[in-house]
Amino acid sequence: MAVTPQTNTTLEEIAETLLKSDDICICGHVSPDGDCIGSQLALRAALVQLGKRATVLLASDDPIDAGLRSLPGADQLVPAKDLAAPCAVFVQVDAPDVRRIGEDAAKVRAAASKTITIDHHAVPERQSDLSYTDPDAAATALLIWRLAAHLGVDRDYAIATCAYAGLMTDTGRFQHSNTDAAVFRAACEMVDAGADPAALAAAFFQQRTLASIQLEARCIEHMELLCDGQAALSYITFEDMASLGAVKSDCEQLVDVLRSIKGVRVAAMLRDEGTQVRGSFRAKDTTDVATLARRFGGGGHRAAAGFTLHEPLERALRQVRKVVCAAVSDEALR
Numbered sequence: 001m002a003v004t005p006q007t008n009t010t011l012e013e014i015a016e017t018l019l020k021s022d023d024i025c026i027c028g029h030v031s032p033d034g035d036c037i038g039s040q041l042a043l044r045a046a047l048v049q050l051g052k053r054a055t056v057l058l059a060s061d062d063p064i065d066a067g068l069r070s071l072p073g074a075d076q077l078v079p080a081k082d083l084a085a086p087c088a089v090f091v092q093v094d095a096p097d098v099r100r101i102g103e104d105a106a107k108v109r110a111a112a113s114k115t116i117t118i119d120h121h122a123v124p125e126r127q128s129d130l131s132y133t134d135p136d137a138a139a140t141a142l143l144i145w146r147l148a149a150h151l152g153v154d155r156d157y158a159i160a161t162c163a164y165a166g167l168m169t170d171t172g173r174f175q176h177s178n179t180d181a182a183v184f185r186a187a188c189e190m191v192d193a194g195a196d197p198a199a200l201a202a203a204f205f206q207q208r209t210l211a212s213i214q215l216e217a218r219c220i221e222h223m224e225l226l227c228d229g230q231a232a233l234s235y236i237t238f239e240d241m242a243s244l245g246a247v248k249s250d251c252e253q254l255v256d257v258l259r260s261i262k263g264v265r266v267a268a269m270l271r272d273e274g275t276q277v278r279g280s281f282r283a284k285d286t287t288d289v290a291t292l293a294r295r296f297g298g299g300g301h302r303a304a305a306g307f308t309l310h311e312p313l314e315r316a317l318r319q320v321r322k323v324v325c326a327a328v329s330d331e332a333l334r
């Protein structure tokens, strides 16, 4: 377990702090995924068991997808902009910097008397009073699972189910290179505690909307293979989204379709949001796409990263094409 140099605490110490606190807000990043919401809800379930007031915040009030909505406690999620009163302790999970939690949650954070970060992203600087960031952890949910043990709670069905959802999604269903023995050991504990792998897999991966399937067709239509087929790039236009009545979460799996192509080492997917372009990178080999995403002001993990460009789609595509090709050629030289 190699925590970052920005880490200034331990999970034991975070547990001690939380045990002494009441009125705790737990926030994740914008466009939340399974690890984000899973971590938030698992921690909330643990704190509620301890009789604490714990509020789970949504960074924005965009709709979240069906798998996330099926998790125990998901009905308790509150959009940050609707939070009536500030909270004493602000816990930020799975979100490495303040920009990732959006403006509304950043205000809640600024009003809190103590801030805590629990995350598995590498960060350039420490953001919170107490910061625990472990890039070796496959998922933030794994850290919350350990934290729950330090809190001394019964790691029950709700905690196990939410934590398992985070682990399952951030390891790409136990397929990515972050899937190690620690992942399986924790997954085993979670299943022992009541998490149902088949039910969770069905809730997350067998409920695709029709729009997401239709978007996949558009994605494949727009796809281009770069650098002798070592990279795949595609995009979804604002018009595609509007005409199919699609929402953000309908696009989530598209980049994985591109990556799954034989010979492709790096996949890039852009989505035009009208005023900005959201981008996702995925790597199938050792190419570090987090570094690529940082070139555009974004970030993430070696194998999965994202960014936002404030440019028209055409210009964004040109820039991404260039950066991806350079990265793939660089890697080939090594």
Ligand code: 5GP
Pocket: 096, 100, 121, 279, 280, 281, 297, 298, 299, 300, 301, 304, 305, 306, 307, 308
């Ligand atoms: P996705 O492509 O699914 O949006 O993001 C992949 C991963 O990259 C996420 O798990 C998150 O860690 C990271 N990520 C995505 N977008 C951003 C961004 O704009 N900034 C940073 N720092 N990380 C991002």
Ligand code: MN
Pocket: 035, 036, 094, 120, 139, 140, 170
């Ligand atoms: Mn995560």
